[in-house]
């Protein structure tokens with residue numbers, strides 16, 4: 001019986017090369033013996049490899065589409081493995097995923113000791129912390145070197161012995177009967193997880209893995225100027241690899257908490273100041289604290305209009321690469337009083353009497369230079 005290669009990869013018969021490749025990579029990751037060490041997974045992994053070998057080759061794919069099985073060479077039973085020995089294209093995937101398992105010719109057995117994977121944790125910091133830089137203590141669940149066996153995996157310090165299932169080859173071959181003859185397929189040995197060697201007297205602490213899971217506290221130095229999405233790398237603080245292999249890196253991803261006053265835009269900060277109408281008309285001054293706690297004197301010019309801004313150069317966030325600071329942009333919001341009483345009302349009435357201003361319709365030309373026109377234009381642009 002011919003294999004359902006399309007079914008194995010979960011793609012339609014009309015699938016494109018890219019779709020086939022994508023599905024293959026996804027499944028290979030899922031069933032890779034490093035991820036899933038069951039026999040079933042190993043078998044599935046071998047099937048996926050075979051299906052991809054066939055469907056990624058136009059010639060072989062045509063044979064399948066005509067109802068045949070290109071992995072079974074007719075009239076020559078047992079020799080069907082031609083081109084499939086040593087796992088063929090699967091070796092490339094091994095390299096791509098796991099940093100290689102020995103070069104040249106047969107890729108197996110792969111090393112028992114593998115580099116560890118990188119880890120990622122997220123921390124939330126205040127804007128003030130982002131402005132000054134900070135140190136964060138972070139708790140992580142990770143794989144660390146087994147201190148009992150120092151990563152060797154054996155209880156008595158003895159060396160691993162050759163696997164007696166695969167005789168050290170790291171893979172086992174099996175013969176499949178197909179419509180067109182016998183096909184030999186190779187799959188990673190499940191007894192030794194494809195390494196070709198077994199630990200006969202495994203360490204009690206780590207079960208021979210050379211690493212154990214542990215909760216650790218690490219200190220991350222967060223530089224000034226970081227923002228949401230930035231990652232701090234802690235070299236060698238990731239997971240220790242299988243067999244006590246070298247640890248990966250730990251990435252700390254920054255998330256910035258919203259600030260009650262400042263809104264960040266790149267290295268610039270924005271804030272709003274409510275200006276009473278008399279201060280806007282006559283001019284005024286206000287003191288405020290910068291994000292770094294520095295006292296700032298902000299001058300509000302006489303004749304300030306609603307939506308005017310004051311830009312304080314260099315009073316924003318430090319740039320994460322060092323050097324210049326961003327600006328602090330203050331948005332002046334002129335507050336027109338809503339509840340006037342007694343003397344205030346009187347003063348306003350007087351103001352109206354002495355000023356000759358009255359409401360009037362403005363034509364575009366006279367508004368062109370003023371802020372009204374630009375606001376109108378903005379309103380139109382938003383539609």
Ligand SMILES: [Zn+2]
Nearest residue numbers: 146149203206
């Ligand atoms: Zn151990």
Ligand SMILES: [Zn+2]
Nearest residue numbers: 163166189192
């Ligand atoms: Zn084996």
